[in-house]
Amino acid sequence: MSTAHGSATVLDGKALAKQIEQLLRTRVDAIKEKTGRTPSLATILVGEDPASATYVRMKGNACKRVGMDSIRVEMPSATTTEQLMAKIDELNNNPDVHGILLQHPVPSHIDERACFEQIDLAKDVDGVTCLGFGRMSMGESAYGSCTPQGIMHLLAHHDIELAGKQAVVVGRSPILGKPMAMMLLNANCTVTMCHSKTQDLAEYIKRADIVVGAVGVPELIKADWIKEGAVVIDAGFHPTDDSGVGDIEMRGVENIASAYTPVPGGVGPMTINTLIRQTVEAAEKSAGLI
Ligand code: NAP
Helix, strand or coil: CCCCCCEEEEEHHHHHHHHHHHHHHHHHHHHHHHHHCCCEEEEEEEEECCCCHHHHHHHHHHHHHHCEEEEEEEEEECHHHHHHHHHHHHHHCCCCEEEEEEECCCCCCCCCHHHHHHCHHCCCCCCCCCHHHHHHCCCCCCCCCCCHHHHHHHHHHHHCCCCEEEEEECCCCCCCCCHHHHHHHCCCCCCEEEECCCCCCHHHHCCEEEECCCCCCCCEEEEHHHHHHEEECCCCCCCCCCCCCCCCCCCCHHCCEEEEHHHHHHHHHHHHHHHHHHHHHHHHHHHHCC
């Protein structure tokens, strides 16, 4: 990894995801050849939120690129918690489905947590169940939540040293901040979690060797808070007229950080890639191949 001032390593998630896809295609072909079955991801979209529809479409396209099937379930906004749980059960019991993705957020009248918990652990390839989170936290086998798992993959690919480093994760959501903190802790970082009630966020960021922005507020974390040589990971994406910005102000970060994720093209492609990789693994496990 290059660390010289002004020559930060770009943690290019798009390029890595492309490389991994090639390997996944080979694994999918092997599953088809050995079992006669095609690995399949079921996606569930409730309601008509255009951003969610786009994410689901992107996930379906990623399945296609590696030769997998995707089953797209669309349910109306008026769907009840019980109806959604029944649909999840149906997919749990379908041997042709290897992974289940419930696109979130679901409409607010639905008990999202209860629906996540309905997903069979073996098919929880998006890492959303409490059991999956608990197992991952304890270092037991489980599929990690895709965004933090994809970030860990990106860090490992670039040989970023984690042990003993001070990591600051900003955001504590169940799908991102919390599992991210557990993964970094399991990789022997000393982890601080910041959130909306944190006082003097800048002071925490200034001490961090690794900063993860997982907030959902455009450029909340300022470039001049970043410590010289830090590794900067931005999970956020907020479209702008010319492209988009993340949760971290990136202007000039290449002159301060030792490595950083571009926005877009850093964390996002790794999230989808992780979902597909975990579904392939679920298919391999269900076929007794691993
Ligand atoms: P979320 O559920 O809304 O959680 C946001 C977190 O940020 C909460 O823990 C909140 O704290 C914290 N927060 C909000 N304002 C803050 C502030 N001013 N100072 C410090 N912390 C603050 O969001 P999420 O689903 O985790 O997503 C976070 C970001 O990641 C978003 O930009 C989202 O678009 C992005 N994301 C990207 C991907 C991807 O594939 N690239 C996937 C998922 C999410 P409290 O807990 O105190 O409310």
